[in-house]
């Protein structure tokens with residue numbers, strides 16, 4: 001495994017020049033959200049309805065969304081029998097989650113204009129987001145718990161058996177980087193573990209797979225450069241919109 005570089009701080013210009021993923025350690029130390037606990041969030045959100053990913057199969061395309069009261073999601077998250085089947089993933093800090101937005105700050109390294117609003121993530125230990133890529137650049141802020149990130153550079157994408165575009169799941173990969181198949185050969189796998197206070201830069205098109213090591217709360221920010229803007233517009237026109 002290739003360790004992802006860890007920095008104590010970064011400017012916007014430095015991040016724009018980054019050649020791959022980076023961890024910015026302790027970068028959100030001033031966020032009120034750093035004092036969140038899952039129990040406290042549960043008290044604040046009560047029975048507000050949120051769209052939960054329900055994974056019927058533990059493979060790379062097997063989920064659908066169901067509207068659940070937040071309290072039901074937290075109960076499922078704490079049941080070891082079921083917790084690996086549910087994920088409250090990438091939900092805008094608005095609507096039912098708006099009560100949390102004031103505790104989050106816009107990181108200074110992130111450009112002012114986002115592709116979509118900051119998003120909230122809450123997962124059980126061992127919940128994994130399978131290998132995939134986003135078009136936009138992303139920064140994931142770790143608020144509660146630790147997550148393990150594994151990355152593969154875009155130049156090695158041909159080894160990851162993505163379904164062919166325009167299949168709906170073309171941005172996912174069936175490869176599990178935690179048990180890499182022999183066919184992956186000498187492809188470099190980059191690794192980091194991020195904990196409370198850290199920001200992880202996920203560059204656009206970099207393949208990434210993320211496993212929660214604990215009960216985890218994260219907040220993500222996504223933005224785009226010119227290439228991303230053009231590509232996302234073209235995908236929307238052909239009916240395959242993607243982040």
Ligand SMILES: O=C(O)CCC(=O)C(=O)O
Nearest residue numbers: 129134138140202210220
């Ligand atoms: O935290 C996760 O489970 C996945 C995060 C992710 O895929 C992203 O931020 O792009």
